Amino acid sequence: MSTGEKQAEQDVNATYANDAEAADNHVDAPQEEQVEAASGELEQLRAQSEENYQRFLRVQADFDNFRRRARAEKEDFAKYASLKLIEQLLPIVDNFDRALSSSKETKDFDSLAKGIDMTFRQLDQVLTQEGLKPIESVGQPFNPEIHQAVMQVETDEYEEGIVVEELQKGYMLKEKVIRPAMVKVSV
The missing domain is CATH 4.10.860 (DNA Excision Repair, Uvrb; Chain A)
Structure with missing residues (x-):
C-alpha cells in the first residue's frame, strides 16, 4: 500500500469514527430529551392523579355528610310527622x-x-x-276490599250480596282503606 492509499484509508476511518461519534451523540441527545420529557410528563400525571384522589376523598366525605344529614332529617320527620x-x-x-x-x-x-x-x-x-272519609256501606254491594262481613242474614228487602247493616264504620285515608267496615250481608 502506498502512502497515499494509507492516508486515504486513515481519512476514511477518521471520517467513519467522527460520523459514528456524532451519531452516538446525536442518538444520546434525543434519548435524554425523551427521558426528560417522559419524566416531566410522569410527574405531571402523578400530580394530576394526586389532585383527583384528593377530589375523590372530598366528594366521598361530602356524600357521607349528606347521608348522615338525610338520615337525621328522616328520623326527625318520622318523630314529628x-x-x-x-x-x-x-x-x-x-x-x-x-x-x-x-x-x-x-x-x-x-x-x-x-x-x-x-x-x-x-x-x-x-x-x-x-283526608279521612267514612266508607258508605248500607245498601251497597259487598266489596271485600272495603267491607268485612261478620254476619249473613236472610232478607226480602235486599238482593243477595248487599250490605244490610253496618256494625262498625269503616274509614279510608285518601285512597287507602285504614279500617274496613264491619257489616251484615244479605244472602
Missing part, C-alpha cells in the same frame, strides 16, 4: 275538657250533649281536612 294533626286536635281536646268540667259543676246534661256534639263535629272537620 303527626305534629300538624296534633296541633289541630288540641283545641278539640280543650273543648272536651271544658264540656266535662262544666257538666260536673252544673249537672246540665243537655248542655253537655250539645257541647259534645259540637266538639265531635269539630273533630270530624279536622279529620276530613286530613
Whole structure:
C-alpha cells in the first residue's frame, strides 16, 4: 500500500469514527430529551392523579355528610310527622275538657250533649281536612276490599250480596282503606 492509499484509508476511518461519534451523540441527545420529557410528563400525571384522589376523598366525605344529614332529617320527620294533626286536635281536646268540667259543676246534661256534639263535629272537620272519609256501606254491594262481613242474614228487602247493616264504620285515608267496615250481608 502506498502512502497515499494509507492516508486515504486513515481519512476514511477518521471520517467513519467522527460520523459514528456524532451519531452516538446525536442518538444520546434525543434519548435524554425523551427521558426528560417522559419524566416531566410522569410527574405531571402523578400530580394530576394526586389532585383527583384528593377530589375523590372530598366528594366521598361530602356524600357521607349528606347521608348522615338525610338520615337525621328522616328520623326527625318520622318523630314529628303527626305534629300538624296534633296541633289541630288540641283545641278539640280543650273543648272536651271544658264540656266535662262544666257538666260536673252544673249537672246540665243537655248542655253537655250539645257541647259534645259540637266538639265531635269539630273533630270530624279536622279529620276530613286530613283526608279521612267514612266508607258508605248500607245498601251497597259487598266489596271485600272495603267491607268485612261478620254476619249473613236472610232478607226480602235486599238482593243477595248487599250490605244490610253496618256494625262498625269503616274509614279510608285518601285512597287507602285504614279500617274496613264491619257489616251484615244479605244472602
